[in-house]
Amino acid sequence: MLRAGRGPVERFRERYGLVAALVEYEDKRQGRRGASSLDALTALVADDLECVNRLIVERMHSPVALIPQLAGHIVAAGGKRLRPMLTLGAARLCGYRGVRHHHLAASVEFIHTATLLHDDVVDESALRRGLATANSVWGNKPSVLVGDFLFSRAFKLMVEDGSLKVLDILSSASAVIAEGEVHQLVTSNDLDTSEDDYLQVIRAKTAALFAAAARIGAVVADRAQAEEDALGRFGLNLGISFQLIDDALDYAASQAALGKTVGDDFREGKITLPVILAFRRGSAEERQFWRRTLETLDQHDDDLGRAQGLLERYGALTETVERARHYGTLAKDALGIFPDGPERRALVEAAQFAVERAY
Amino acid sequence: MLRAGRGPVERFRERYGLVAALVEYEDKRQGRRGASSLDALTALVADDLECVNRLIVERMHSPVALIPQLAGHIVAAGGKRLRPMLTLGAARLCGYRGVRHHHLAASVEFIHTATLLHDDVVDESALRRGLATANSVWGNKPSVLVGDFLFSRAFKLMVEDGSLKVLDILSSASAVIAEGEVHQLVTSNDLDTSEDDYLQVIRAKTAALFAAAARIGAVVADRAQAEEDALGRFGLNLGISFQLIDDALDYAASQAALGKTVGDDFREGKITLPVILAFRRGSAEERQFWRRTLETLDQHDDDLGRAQGLLERYGALTETVERARHYGTLAKDALGIFPDGPERRALVEAAQFAVERAY
Numbered sequence: 001m002l003r004a005g006r007g008p009v010e011r012f013r014e015r016y017g018l019v020a021a022l023v024e025y026e027d028k029r030q031g032r033r034g035a036s037s038l039d040a041l042t043a044l045v046a047d048d049l050e051c052v053n054r055l056i057v058e059r060m061h062s063p064v065a066l067i068p069q070l071a072g073h074i075v076a077a078g079g080k081r082l083r084p085m086l087t088l089g090a091a092r093l094c095g096y097r098g099v100r101h102h103h104l105a106a107s108v109e110f111i112h113t114a115t116l117l118h119d120d121v122v123d124e125s126a127l128r129r130g131l132a133t134a135n136s137v138w139g140n141k142p143s144v145l146v147g148d149f150l151f152s153r154a155f156k157l158m159v160e161d162g163s164l165k166v167l168d169i170l171s172s173a174s175a176v177i178a179e180g181e182v183h184q185l186v187t188s189n190d191l192d193t194s195e196d197d198y199l200q201v202i203r204a205k206t207a208a209l210f211a212a213a214a215r216i217g218a219v220v221a222d223r224a225q226a227e228e229d230a231l232g233r234f235g236l237n238l239g240i241s242f243q244l245i246d247d248a249l250d251y252a253a254s255q256a257a258l259g260k261t262v263g264d265d266f267r268e269g270k271i272t273l274p275v276i277l278a279f280r281r282g283s284a285e286e287r288q289f290w291r292r293t294l295e296t297l298d299q300h301d302d303d304l305g306r307a308q309g310l311l312e313r314y315g316a317l318t319e320t321v322e323r324a325r326h327y328g329t330l331a332k333d334a335l336g337i338f339p340d341g342p343e344r345r346a347l348v349e350a351a352q353f354a355v356e357r358a359y
Numbered sequence: 360m361l362r363a364g365r366g367p368v369e370r371f372r373e374r375y376g377l378v379a380a381l382v383e384y385e386d387k388r389q390g391r392r393g394a395s396s397l398d399a400l401t402a403l404v405a406d407d408l409e410c411v412n413r414l415i416v417e418r419m420h421s422p423v424a425l426i427p428q429l430a431g432h433i434v435a436a437g438g439k440r441l442r443p444m445l446t447l448g449a450a451r452l453c454g455y456r457g458v459r460h461h462h463l464a465a466s467v468e469f470i471h472t473a474t475l476l477h478d479d480v481v482d483e484s485a486l487r488r489g490l491a492t493a494n495s496v497w498g499n500k501p502s503v504l505v506g507d508f509l510f511s512r513a514f515k516l517m518v519e520d521g522s523l524k525v526l527d528i529l530s531s532a533s534a535v536i537a538e539g540e541v542h543q544l545v546t547s548n549d550l551d552t553s554e555d556d557y558l559q560v561i562r563a564k565t566a567a568l569f570a571a572a573a574r575i576g577a578v579v580a581d582r583a584q585a586e587e588d589a590l591g592r593f594g595l596n597l598g599i600s601f602q603l604i605d606d607a608l609d610y611a612a613s614q615a616a617l618g619k620t621v622g623d624d625f626r627e628g629k630i631t632l633p634v635i636l637a638f639r640r641g642s643a644e645e646r647q648f649w650r651r652t653l654e655t656l657d658q659h660d661d662d663l664g665r666a667q668g669l670l671e672r673y674g675a676l677t678e679t680v681e682r683a684r685h686y687g688t689l690a691k692d693a694l695g696i697f698p699d700g701p702e703r704r705a706l707v708e709a710a711q712f713a714v715e716r717a718y
Contacts, residue, residue, distance in 0.1 A: 144503055145481065146541060148506075148536075149538060159523060164518060167514070174511035178511055179422075
């Protein structure tokens with residue numbers, strides 16, 4: 001099996017740099033300012049997030065010691081807590097001042113964590129955010145079951161909150177996520193997957209939970225349908241751009257920054273937008289290369305490097321980033337109905353971060 | 360790897376017959392009548408169950424074709440629909456005459472089906488109810504994800520019903536089930552597992568869903584707490600006896616009748632009550648045998664036959680059946696607060712069936 005050759009990846013970085021470099025280049029070319037971060041949103045919801053983190057630790061408890069061990073491993077691996085922060089930030093934007101959103105944000109993070117555990121089993125991943133995945137430490141079996149446990153606990157948190165509307169939004173999102181994951185599995189190794197198919201997959205497997213996370217911020221604040229819908233659109237478009245960048249980074253990021261193995265998607269034969277674009281634009285011989293490596297998974301040492309070279313030749317990464325920027329703009333515009341202020345600015349910057357991040 | 364030697368199993372059946380034969384023998388000895396079935400309950404809820412089955416087919420639909428294919432495979436493999444029938448029967452016993460219980464019974468079956476899909480992945484099983492398991496046909500990946508899908512759909516069905524109390528009962532049960540599954544995984548291959556540990560595992564992984572299924576029958580009929588609790592106890596004890604018999608059958612049933620491979624638990628090194636009893640009562644040399652086969656999984660062709668012989672020598676299967684009968688009696692007695700009538704008699708017979716079944 002092909003391993004992430006340090007050579008080609010490094011060579012690629014020297015030649016083309018990170019996606020971040022692409023973004024910076026595009027920004028300079030078009031006179032835009034880059035270097036966004038999650039700092040504003042993080043500062044805005046810092047106290048709430050602390051409560052959410054406490055709740056997360058509390059609710060992953062079980063007398064069966066392996067459960068908090070394994071769940072703690074993946075939750076502590078940290079991640080950005082982007083989804084619960086969207087719930088908290090959206091609630092703030094809607095003027096909510098209670099504590100109900102803590103339960104709901106924890107519930108969102110549990111659903112996300114359960115999905116990660118099952119994803120890593122399905123993808124046979126070894127690294128997640130720079131740490132060994134739970135399945136590589138404890139095996140697949142407890143990862144599947146602890147995922148189920150966290151998923152059930154997510155629903156218990158919602159039930160305690162008592163809003164049927166929230167339960168409806170998050171149970172629907174969960175079903176859509178699972179549907180998207182199966183859809184992705186079916187399109188794996190199939191280069192005839194269209195850009196539309198791809199978009200449908202990432203809307204479902206990634207963006208649906210971002211949309212739900214932001215939407216329930218409005219629900220908890222009991223705001224009008226128009227504002228709820230606006231936050232739903234904000235989350236959905238942010239989620240799409242987040243996943244587009246993820247798929248670009250999988251061919252471009254440095255392993256240390258991304259915290260996952262570079263070239264994972266390539267090795268698994270996942271059909272992501274960069275590949276779809278390069279395949280469509282490639283010569284007959286290049287298409288043969290893609291079919292051999294991604295459809296029959298017949299991969300050799302230099303193949304990842306060649307793939308990265310082809311993506312570069314056809315501007316596939318730059319264009320994926322441009323698509324991400326498009327959805328990022330839609331996300332920001334969706335917030336237009338809310339008054340300007342620190343809350344809206346923090347969320348707008350989060351959408352920008354989803355596009356410009358290098359990790 | 361050891362395969363189910365047809366020889367030893369057949370020899371064992373010739374010598375000792377099925378668990379059913381054990382039960383029959385005990386019945387005769389103690390002057391009890393055997394030969395119970397699910398017929399009365401099946402007849403009582405036949406129309407409702409048809410609605411539930413339609414709902415199940417409808418709600419497993421997805422534009423991603425693999426989902427209904429795979430879900431249909433496991434749902435159609437049929438099984439006894441015992442859990443949803445408990446919900447329907449309990450609702451009838453409580454005088455309920457509406458249609459809400461259809462949604463809830465379908466939800467219970469979806470939770471059960473999701474659990475089965477994940478169980479078969481965890482246990483690496485090849486057969487379920489006489490059919491190839493989904494994981495052996497489609498692989499582990501879609502089985503994990505379709506399980507998640509069904510689980511989410513189960514919650515959507517509950518949300519549509521709109522009872523927070525039902526949502527609480529079933530989300531709690533789901534968390535307990537996952538906890539029990541992890542607990543079972545941890546006690547696998549550990550012969551120092553006590554009978555108490557074992558009981559805790561089967562209460563959680565199996566009996567909790569039976570308890571919830573019966574309990575929500577009272578909730579939907581809006582009955583007093585005492586009746587809700589009585590049905591919960593009925594389901595719990597029925598579930599315990601059901602699992603005890605399952606564990607006895609794993610060493611005794613004919614493959615055709617049970618619809619799963621005989622000796623699965625043995626091959627996986629699962630520590631079930633028959634083994635716990637035989638191990639405790641065995642000689643030092645016999646304990647070595649159990650440790651070699653179940654802890655280090657060093658198994659040879661004749662080992663299953665020898666295990667069955669040891670279970671017989673120490674009366675471990677007969678005694679497991681006797682334990683099951685004890686819990687079956689508790690289940691029946693729990694219904695004592697309800698007036699006699701066809702509904703109660705049907706449920707009592709279901710509890711008896713859980714003990715006396717040979718499949």
